[in-house]
């Protein structure tokens with residue numbers, strides 16, 4: 683059977699959560715998550731999501747966050763990308779790349795944010811590097827459980843949008859990571 687052309691929809695974060703929760707539970711089963719460094723991390727909820735549908739089924743998704751952060755003492759609006767996932771039955775078919783390219787184009791068109799930031803595990807650095815993201819090597823603090831402190835769990839990657847993306851600044855994310 684031939685698949686239909688991919689359809690991209692931008693939806694509200696809270697409203698789209700029930701649609702993607704089953705995919706997240708398959709990728710990060712709660713009983714396995716409890717034994718990983720991700721256990722206990724408090725994440726910010728996505729404000730919007732780009733969902734990629736094939737044959738009326740969500741096959742990939744990426745969450746969008748916008749936040750005013752402190753960057754070397756200056757207040758900047760940045761975009762955060764989080765919750766990037768491709769359904770396990772559809773991985774390796776270009777859908778993760780397509781949903782990321784759609785998000786990146788959306789953020790460039792809106793031109794509201796200086797640059798974009800995401801967090802990822804070591805094994806995904808290559809995926810984002812291929813899409814033009816660079817590793818951030820500065821210092822970052824985030825909020826966790828009501829306190830502000832370093833967030834050392836993951837790699838931080840940045841992408842220029844309206845402005846160059848700093849790779850070496852002191853950043854306070856002014857809230858939870860995404």
Ligand SMILES: CC(C)(COP(=O)(O)OP(=O)(O)OC[C@H]1O[C@@H](n2cnc3c(N)ncnc32)[C@H](O)[C@@H]1OP(=O)(O)O)[C@@H](O)C(=O)NCCC(=O)NCCS
Pocket residue numbers: 709742765766767768769772773774775776777778779780801802803805806807808809812
């Ligand atoms: C990471 C993930 C979103 C990639 O999605 P995908 O649909 O399988 O990836 P694609 O098929 O679109 O791959 C696009 C390109 O990236 C490459 N790629 C995919 N995963 C990669 C990885 N982990 N490391 C390096 N390159 C990778 C592919 O080979 C492909 O290269 P090409 O363009 O040269 O052909 C998917 O594996 C996933 O959902 N993983 C579990 C959840 C997760 O880790 N999400 C990321 C949170 S930060």
